[in-house]
Amino acid sequence: MMIKGLYEAHLPVSDLKTSIAFYEKLGLTLAHENERVAFLWIEKGKSWLGIWKADMSTIPYHVATRHVAFQIKTSSIEQIKAWLIEKGISIHPMFGFSEEKQPLVLDNPPQFHAAIYFLDPDENLLECMAPLELDTEENYDIMAYKDWDRKKNPFID
Incomplete structure (x- = not known):
């Protein structure tokens, strides 16, 4: 296949310096900057x-x-919430799942x-995402990851 992955994505921000600092806090590295x-x-x-920088x-x-x-x-999904909170980043409620109920498992x-x-900082929605099962025969509803983990590992408490 000629296409090997996604190289870039773009977001609008109101203040470049504030946004650069935020994304560097996530571990991204500045490659280029102009006004x-x-x-x-x-x-x-x-x-x-x-x-x-855009309206x-x-x-x-x-x-x-x-x-x-x-x-x-x-393997990082269990640690991601603590990692974000440690960096001063709040978890955003999504699909009716509060911070306490995340991470969650998407039903696609x-x-x-x-x-x-x-x-x-500009309320662009960001997501950290990890594959769990691909091309499965099973069907699940959206759920908290801890419920998924319990379902998959019923003998682990």
Whole structure:
């Protein structure tokens, strides 16, 4: 296949310096900056995020225009909430799931992913996401990850 992955995604922001500091707190590395745009490496040479100083940062949120999901290792899903909170980043309620109920498992059969949601300084919706089961025959409803884990590992408490 010619396409190997997603190289870049873009978000509107109101203040480049504030947003650069936020994304650096997440571990992204500044690659380029001028007065209207900054690019931060997610994984150097493989993917980066462009943040643009733009009035679009004030339009109401919609997933099609102001959302980015970062891939994390499945083994990290248990630690992601504590990692974000340690960095002063609040978990954003999503799909009726409060901070306490996240991470959650998204129901997009036959694909199931664990996810946790948070906002950047301009309220762009960010997500950390990890694959759990792909192309499965089973069907599940959206649920808290801890319920998924209990379902998959009933003898572990």
